[in-house]
Amino acid sequence: MESFIRHLKHGVIDENPTFVQVLGMCPTLAVTTSAVNGLGMGLSVLVVLTLSNLLISLVRKVVPDKIRIPAFIVIIATLVTVIDMILQALFYDTLYQSLGLYIPLIVVNCIILGQAEAYASKHGPLDAAVDGFSMGLGFTLALTALGAVRELLGSGTLFGFTILPNAFPKILMMLMAPGGFFVLGILMALFNFIRNRKDKDSHRAESGKEAF
Amino acid sequence: MSESKALLKEDSVLRPALILFAICSIAGLILGLAHMVTQKPIESKIDSVNKAALEEVLPEGTDGLKEIEVADGANDGQPILIDQVFQAKGGWAVKVTGKGYASDPIELAVGIDDQGTVTGLSVIRSSESPGLGSHASDPSFRQQYVGKSADQDLVVTKTGASADNEIDAITAATRTTNGVTAAVNRVFAYYRQYLKEGQ
Numbered sequence: 001m002e003s004f005i006r007h008l009k010h011g012v013i014d015e016n017p018t019f020v021q022v023l024g025m026c027p028t029l030a031v032t033t034s035a036v037n038g039l040g041m042g043l044s045v046l047v048v049l050t051l052s053n054l055l056i057s058l059v060r061k062v063v064p065d066k067i068r069i070p071a072f073i074v075i076i077a078t079l080v081t082v083i084d085m086i087l088q089a090l091f092y093d094t095l096y097q098s099l100g101l102y103i104p105l106i107v108v109n110c111i112i113l114g115q116a117e118a119y120a121s122k123h124g125p126l127d128a129a130v131d132g133f134s135m136g137l138g139f140t141l142a143l144t145a146l147g148a149v150r151e152l153l154g155s156g157t158l159f160g161f162t163i164l165p166n167a168f169p170k171i172l173m174m175l176m177a178p179g180g181f182f183v184l185g186i187l188m189a190l191f192n193f194i195r196n197r198k199d200k201d202s203h204r205a206e207s208g209k210e211a212f
Numbered sequence: 213m214s215e216s217k218a219l220l221k222e223d224s225v226l227r228p229a230l231i232l233f234a235i236c237s238i239a240g241l242i243l244g245l246a247h248m249v250t251q252k253p254i255e256s257k258i259d260s261v262n263k264a265a266l267e268e269v270l271p272e273g274t275d276g277l278k279e280i281e282v283a284d285g286a287n288d289g290q291p292i293l294i295d296q297v298f299q300a301k302g303g304w305a306v307k308v309t310g311k312g313y314a315s316d317p318i319e320l321a322v323g324i325d326d327q328g329t330v331t332g333l334s335v336i337r338s339s340e341s342p343g344l345g346s347h348a349s350d351p352s353f354r355q356q357y358v359g360k361s362a363d364q365d366l367v368v369t370k371t372g373a374s375a376d377n378e379i380d381a382i383t384a385a386t387r388t389t390n391g392v393t394a395a396v397n398r399v400f401a402y403y404r405q406y407l408k409e410g411q
Contacts, residue, residue: 033343063235067228071235078239082246089250092257093264097337155343172384175343 011134038147042140269323269332310395
């Protein structure tokens with residue numbers, strides 16, 4: 001349990017895929033025009049990443065080093081395609097209408113291949129799945145935050161509910177590409193500022209203890 | 213015998229190639245199976261989405277709904293005028309595609325009653341930018357088309373619709389609005405030429 005929490009902290013804060021590793025920027029910037037879209041994309045990646053890490057960890061001993069990249073890509077692409085088909089069969093009229101466009105993009109999301117290469121190919125299935133889950137969670141939280149800020153400033157709503165009064169000027173640019181870059185940059189700076197300060201605080205606390 | 217064993221040795225080129233071949237074969241098999249299982253449900257889902265769109269735009273529901281042939285020659289010129297025509301009690305539903313901002317076209321269903329008045333517009337499928345062009349699916353935008361007469365082509369305005377045949381553009385999504393409006397105008401042209409009484 002303790003290691004699970006450590007894993008979570010690792011994925012959400014220390015190695016956050018969006019704000020620290022800066023991976024998967026294409027879907028991050030393209031999808032986050034609303035909080036719901038960010039959440040949906042994040043959750044899709046969370047599911048795919050958990051499953052792909054698990055699968056790749058299971059086959060890691062069979063796959064020789066030389067062909068690991070093509071083998072991983074085939075496995076990930078197959079997984080995503082199957083998930084896409086299942087989503088269409090079950091939710092074509094609801095969820096798929098908004099997420100359908102992004103599911104195929106997950107194949108080329110470098111977080112998935114990055115985690116397969118850096119973690120899943122070197123660790124056991126359980127650890128790999130937990131790692132995938134926490135990285136996916138970090139990605140989901142980052143995308144939802146990004147989407148929420150852009151939606152609030154761009155359309156005056158949050159998760160579809162009107163928050164800002166109509167008189168409040170809406171910054172349409174927030175919904176377009178430049179707004180995505182601005183908000184991402186600002187959130188990234190904030191995130192790392194707080195993270196660094198926390199790190200320093202805990203360092204100071206530790207060295208303080210030693211002095212006593 | 214000894215030769216084939218040599219091929220499968222640890223450092224042989226063939227070994228990784230064969231393993232990759234095996235992985236790809238299994239992946240292909242899984243994909244084929246998944247396709248077989250999901251094909252029918254996906255088709256029926258798409259059908260029900262289309263049917264719901266027709267139901268929504270037709271004046272008196274889908275009673276006696278039947279597809280009628282697109283008139284000969286209607287689709288000869290570019291761009292393709294319309295995709296499908298359905299006839300039901302009291303009017304028609306026409307499926308048509310418009311070119312918006314995204315590379316994928318916007319699929320629409322437009323309902324027209326036998327007086328030539330638009331009874332509904334439904335967006336069946338669109339890949340327009342979320343938060344911008346995706347507002348084309350909002351009822352407040354689609355409602356603008358309802359009640360318009362097919363006798364007159366619609367025009368898009370950015371300064372607030374004042375005339376009968378004007379449509380307010382969606383903010384920051386002029387091309388989406390233009391695409392939808394042009395598609396509706398093509399339905400109008402088809403109606404005037406082929407569906408209107410006495411034609």
